[in-house]
Amino acid sequence: MTYAIEMQAITKRFGTLAANKDVTFSVRRGEIHALVGENGAGKTTLMNVLFGLHQPDEGVLAINGRTVKMDSPRTAIALGLGMVHQHFKLVPSLTVAENIFLGMEMTRNGLIDRKAQSAKVAELSSAFGLHVDPERRVMDLSVGIEQRVEILKVLVRGAEIIILDEPTAVLTPQESRDLFRILRSFTEKGMTVVFISHHLTEVMEVSDTVTVLRDGQVVGTKPTRELTEDELVRMMVGRDVSFARRERQPANGGTVLNLSEVCARDDRGLPTLRDVSVEVRAGEIVGVVGVDGNGQTELAEVISGLRPVSYGTISLAGTALENADPLTIRKSGLSHVPGNRLARGVDASASIASNILMGRHQTAPWVRRGIVRWSYVREQAGKLIRQFEIRASSERALVKTLSGGNMQKVVLAREFSQNMPFLLIDQPTRGVDIGAMEGIHDEIMRQRNSGAAILLISVQLDEILKLADRILVMFGGRIVGEVDPESTTEDEIGFLMAGRASSEAKVAS
């Protein structure tokens, strides 16, 4: 039995806290090994140790049976390891081949040999079924193809052991399936794949072996076929979690938010929203799905006043609000959980209390005669910390010291506690643990049942299927379809998300 990777009794401490405790992780050559666990379970730390970015405090590492000292990523690459990061590192203005050979260009007489580079890319593409055109510019590619370029970068550098960090987060279900086919072709050629994910359906589908981490320790390593998805969740979270669709009363409130034929442009001045019409009624959750970058972010921005509308009307609780400023919109009844919490949702350098104050910093009783009543703010923040079970030492704790999930809870606590008639919720559980996710979903359902109108934008299909009363699918800045979560399938939504619905429908009719 030969192991591609053997990590034995790895312990890695940061200060007093051990991110990895006595972790033993062995990957057989030629298998697809999934590494799963919640955020903060230690997956990334373990991979950083494997890749030479962190030095373990204890433990031994062996690659292909030889004990090695992994002192830098360079060593890791020389040993045949390759990492495909979740967030691509590509230069948009360069071609596929130029990106792949960046920093290790093939040269002839001191000049870059483009022909040879393209030929090499073409050769690898056909060998692994990774179809890309080496001469295309990266900026013209879809996300799925960009990921292939990242994989090719790793292959060109001679990797035989390929580590993929959350590779499917940005893909449509169909693109994910293509990726899995490619991963299979790797193992058929004797290569090894480590697949980091917390999307368990995929783990079940693609992996041969699963290792589960929790709180920095290995809960278990098992062949995938001996596991069920429920067992996997229990191993990850330490208790049962329900993925069932939430129970609900029928929604029959009046219209709260109405968008009619809204168009908008992106930062480069190109059309990004085209004729978007959405109606959200009191007491219902309208879900918006789509592959990241198909107009969902911009939709949230025009509603909250952060992006101008070039055509169309928006009304909230009867007030016309297109191109109003964020303050006016908030005063008209908007609460907004932004998609990128670090960029928009918090001031990470400030305390929880200070973050809770945002948006009500001109409202009594938080502020009187222009003076902030910090004692009141802190008291309220303390209450919200308990109510939303935010894990923090006190309301004075700086937001940057919190984990991603707790940071998100600060945003939710601030926005949900305003009891506004309309909630715009964008990616509520991005980067949040499965355990914490449930609590967030409970809170969203509570808001719905108490009569709030909710527009829920998420790239996580299962989240939308679980919570939404109606689902709108976005592609290329348009709403390309509405489906009923009770009766739809992942395939139906996947086709809509890929923008293929209309042609498919035509063929069918």
Next chain:
Amino acid sequence: MTTDSSATKSSVVPAADRKGPPGWAEGLIGQLLAIALSLVGGAVIILMVGENPLHVFATLLRGAFGSTDRIAGSLLQATPIIICGVAACIALRGGLFNIGVEGQLYLGGFAAAWVGFSFAMPPVIHVVVAVAAAILAGCLWILIPALFRAKFGTNEVVTTILANYIAVLLTSYLTISVFKRPGGWSETDPIAVTARLPQLLPDSRLNIGLFIGIGLAIGLHLFLRHTSAGYAMGAMGANPKFAEYGGVRTRRNVFLILLASGAVGGLAGGVETLGVHHRFMEGFAPGFGFDGVIAALLANGNPIGMIGTALFFGALRAGSLLMEVETNASREIITVIQAFIILCVSAQILIRRRSGRTGERRWKF
């Protein structure tokens, strides 16, 4: 391609590990380290000109603190730096960078002097009108950069730097060609006695400007800490996108913050002409505006900390006079030490950015 990675990734590092010392202590350690390193750098230069660094530094210290007069001299030098530092802090805390304090100081100084020598008024009123003129001049001098920043997002660093050159040359022109005192140096007529700021000590030019500066710094600190507007301004400085999202009117505030910063810059000039020189002289306040900006940067925009750094810079300036007389080290050694400090501070900012500790204050250099 989302940009959320930092949140997900950093959660791996345990929260407890990232705490470290509290923010202000971390800042203070950084400051002291910067100053210590700079003194070492200065010592090397002094060795190179063949002097004993210990002797030179001792003389510098004696020049700055050797007697009541000398302490008063240090405070006198520190006064405009403190006021300019407040001007810089206002911009920094709002996420802006007013490097044009020097220009606002010159214009403010000239405007105050002009009111001082052109009009006859009763005592207190004369001072008030002259100070108001200085503030107005500072506002006017930053008006165009502020408008451009708020309307078109034009980088205020560039526009305020350009305005500096115009300010220095414009006041020179006015002094030499329009208001030159017959037979005198490149200076205007003296201001009326009624327009002078009250002095604090009989034999020193130290005046109530010192208390104006300290008062403004404390006022700014309280404003940021306790008022709703100060909260909004601090949020803009810490994360402008967050502030915008939360309903802070960022465009309007950018304009107001720059205007306020310019007003205080103008006031610094007014205090200097009304309190110290009692006239406007060409090149009357070399580098005070820049020193104020550096003092503010070194204190990470904290007005209370800035008082400390400004006093340090004042002492350096005052001490250097004696140092130049008694040793072979030239006054420019002080400039060298300050340059070292700037290097250290910018290095710290870079290092913090690299290690991902910021995302907090966004200064556009």
